[in-house]
Amino acid sequence: MDSGVKKSGVTSSQVARRAGVSQSAVSRTFTPGASISPKTRAKVMAAAKELGYRPNAIARSLITNRSRIIAVVMAYLENLFYPDVLEELGRLLAKENYRLLLFTGFMDRDSDPIFDQLMQYRVDGIVLASTSLSSELSEECAAAGIPVVLFNRTTERDAVSSVTTRNREGGRRVAEFLVAGGHKKFGYISGLESSSTNRDRFAGYKEGLAEAGHTEIMVEVANYDRAEAEAAARKMLSREDRPDALFVANDHMAVAVMDVARHELGLAVPEDLSIVGYDDVGPARWTSYGITSMSQPLKRMVEATVSILMEQISSGEIEAEHRILNGELVVRTSARLPKTGVIDVDGRRIFKPAKS
Amino acid sequence: MDSGVKKSGVTSSQVARRAGVSQSAVSRTFTPGASISPKTRAKVMAAAKELGYRPNAIARSLITNRSRIIAVVMAYLENLFYPDVLEELGRLLAKENYRLLLFTGFMDRDSDPIFDQLMQYRVDGIVLASTSLSSELSEECAAAGIPVVLFNRTTERDAVSSVTTRNREGGRRVAEFLVAGGHKKFGYISGLESSSTNRDRFAGYKEGLAEAGHTEIMVEVANYDRAEAEAAARKMLSREDRPDALFVANDHMAVAVMDVARHELGLAVPEDLSIVGYDDVGPARWTSYGITSMSQPLKRMVEATVSILMEQISSGEIEAEHRILNGELVVRTSARLPKTGVIDVDGRRIFKPAKS
DNA sequence: AACAGTTTTGCATTCGTATGCAATATGGGT
């Protein structure tokens, strides 16, 4: 009796023999809802435990044509927003009894190998986040009949599902906030110019400023990258006519910008310069930064993502669905306060302009 | 001809028929090193492209008994060190043509379901990082004949491979540094008390201090958690006899401690209080913090991890291997400088005590 | 005890690919 957990080459047939039943019975024991009597089930369970048997998910996938694996494509994890998303995705997917196959750490160019792998593993669904190759990849996958959800991104042709927040309204809200704070010269540190998220935030910001009569905006592009954001800040903020209000396309960059402003250029924030970010991610909340930021409701976004996937998987229908959630402008200390519009909602300070 | 990438139900047999060859030929075309003539290979390739065929990794796994999947267990990603590890792991594993199945976002108690899933998917290897259930899980997996590597952790009985840095020496180095800085009262903010990493760092710290005649250390436990670290800092630093030198078990907590010290308690760092962390992770480098920190050579650690896995997978031998790497004490601005021992090495300031 | 109705069971087949083996094709040397 060599007992213990053996090299796990235990098959359902072995268990069947041991329990004195057929292989089918074993299969049915481990298939919820299958027709099996309590008696045989017990016998099978006993034998299974003795042998240390676990159903082989690979073999099961082969016949059910379901891998119960969701692929998540996330090119980089530098921005803490994405690890947070990942963690929550892991949680919810586990609850639905799905596994998470992660694609990360690749250069954004090599789309093809990734697509190949997605196809080879017959993943049941795909989440595309934090990658610039969304457009091409997503269409390919959708064409292949696999449910895809773009996370925090959209494409022009909206043939593929997406979960986003109202980025345009968010940008506009930031503008309103900064205008209400009495600022005069406005700047924008841009994310990836090709990303819908960045375009929308900037468009809203521009609109909001324009309505208040401000049409001139100083812009630097930093591609959601920390180092580039530092460089952009150095450039923009060392000019004579530097802005006194700065919208940075996400908190990951905002934090870098703030460091440069304060410690390299000696600017007081928010006295000399107001900074507003986006995402309301961890470091933004740390007291050294206290970034005023448009929040993105991460949990609800992930929830929506998973629910779209589950729906499409179970129905087999791949109808593009677009969930658009609301964020709030969380007020902290990185930007001057307007005289009105800042209210307290269960412990958090929010900016809600009076008008609407 | 309905062309295009169809619902990907394309099988090797279909390709075979189309190309006018046998299914075996198709299989061999996609099996590197198999015996196949250039001519038929070309025919197969053409047919495959037409039909949009990709080998089914599931079916392949079933017969080769290799999933080419590595499971990575990482309970939480809050500490940026781990997302960084994840990204690098993703990179290296992809290079070796392996996929990464991520287990995250679960409570550290429910070990069993995870083990079950690992077994069900017949993963080829397992990396355990950032989880307290290493001990039980690892032994189970190892017993099941799957290569396991503990990342940044070890267990007493070293039956399972691990990759770590010299935590004990690191703790000692921190002590030497703080002593050399002329500090008199020492504190320690502890990580998870059950983790080997924490134990070793603390042990080394204690040793180092004892050698200089300091035997009293103020300790608070914060379990590698940010909120708990804040609470610990509040408690320890608001005492009359608060330390003037504080070693925090990792940077993730050190940053929180620094925020509390500076902004809640009004302490000047490093004038009133020196803080040293561990990991040398992103935020530690940001100028708002500038945490002096023992570095862990992340890339080399991940490299070692992958190399151990690949070795064990290809050899079939599961002999526990322990790779222990060196870190450096990276000197920044969160701690008083000693008069000697701080040197510049390719752009970074390092503390290297004179004696050895 | 016989019956119909309902559960439970086992048989046989299926999923898509890899591979040992025997059969066939190819190529080189004469």
Next chain:
DNA sequence: ACCCATATTGCATACGAATGCAAAACTGTT
């Protein structure tokens, strides 16, 4: 043109579990 060595090919089977179908075992009723 012939023969042998080598390279390629196809056949048949295996991997481990799920499932339609028919047989068998129960259940309760009369």
